[in-house]
Amino acid sequence: MKEYFSIGETARLNHISIQTLRYYDKIGIFKPYYTDQDNGYRYYHVKQFFYLDIIKYLKCIKTPLEDIKRIISHTCTPERMQTFLDEQESVIEREMERLERARQLLHRRKNQLHEQVEIRTKKEEGLVYVRHIEGQTILKAATPQVNPHDQSDLYYRKLAEVLEERGDMVDNYYGLIYDLKPYKDSGDIYCNSVYTTIHDGVKIEIEGQNMTIDSFPSGEYVCISFDCSVTNYFSYYQKLYHFIESHGIQTDEKVYQISLPNSYDSLREEDFLTEFRVRKK
Template identity: 30%
Template sequence: MKQRFRVGEVAKLFQLSASTLRYYDEVGIFQPKFTDPDSRYRYYSIEQFFVLDTIIFLKKNGFTINDIKQQLKQRTPENTKDLLERKLEEVEEERERLKKVSEKIQSKIATIEEGLSLRVNPSLVYRWFTERAIDYIYNDEPIDLGIESDALYLKDLEDLSLAGVDYDGFFTGDFGTIVDIDSLTKEGPVKYRAVFELLHNMEAIETSSLNAGLYACYPHLGPYEKIKTSYSFVLKQLEHDGYFVAGDPLEIAMLDESVTQDKTAYITLIQIPVNKKD
């Protein structure tokens, strides 16, 4: 039976690249055992193959080169068990992180799907919402966001940085606003008395919330600057349907610049708290 093997032969047997074996040689975890005195060719022995099996198993399961070096130098059942337990803890933590990432991505897909559906069928519907957790970015006197939005965004970034809070970035469906209802009947732009982040993560600290209740929901299609035309339609329809406005309207960005470069494709979901007239 053959006892000595060249780099290329070992690479083929174990489905590795020759460069990988050379790297393992360089870092000192798997080196040829024999050197031919005449040709200077280097050979691995079949007795070394268990070492390569160990390396392959550990490498494919996320262990570092330092982990592998430790295992090869201090192979005892106790040390091996400790190494595996530490890796298992890391894997469990990563699994939880990936679960949260999956939930976030699923939520964003659902938001985009809803936005696309609203674009195809932009109808007024009455929908009951449970209490929704939010975190205010701004909550003060009514302002024109066409002028103030950049300053608010910068201030929020600065506040998060100073607080040492992990910044995960914002994406479509994260932001909402509370409209100053009086501005809807006045000349000029719609004004807003609050800007908030919707807290999709239920583990987050709930600083504030949107009231549960019945909301008249209508998608505004296009630039924010033209949203008054949608409010005009919705308010007339409420009167026709026998509802009255029970609070300041909300706006939720469903499809925004994070998912489209075309402002005419924006979808902003207007949500107006309503009650039925007696």
């Protein structure tokens, strides 16, 4: 029975590339049984394939090459391998948690984009409308003396910092909350807080950061949507306010403003779809 195999045969039999075998040889992870001194050809013994399977297994469970080199050394015992696998299991579990957060973030963003498409359709009609909005958990930061036209980006950045510290991300969904009143112009509007949506049940350390975890209440909302600019902002607010007043609609007297990007190019002029929402009692 054949015992020695060339690098090409070894690669083919073990479903691994020749380049990888050469690299393993270079860094001392898996070396050929012998090298022909005349032509430099590498040859592997069939008994080595078992140990190559160990390396492939360790790679499959996301073990760094540096750790693999340490594990396959002659000093590694079954006891040490068991300890390492316990450690690696913890690494994989943390990675699974990270991927699950990424999946949840992706789903939230997809749902938001679906909602944005619906809002754009309403915007084209140019009318006040009523729609049902599901409740959402939000992370909220107090914003004293912040006008909707002021630079509220630093407050949004504070929200992002808190989420990123726990390995989460802001999902491009920012909002403002302020009182529903008969303002004379948009310069009289001051926001109570800014917020972003977060996953239900999330645990965030917010002590001393002037933030709260709250909920965006489920219910029927009177809404109007538009492509936001400083010049048209107040006219849309007035249109919504007068509609509510003229129809005698009872509300919780809060405006929830959301802004969603129409473009993703940071060098272009800001282009946001904005919706004002006021919940009916």
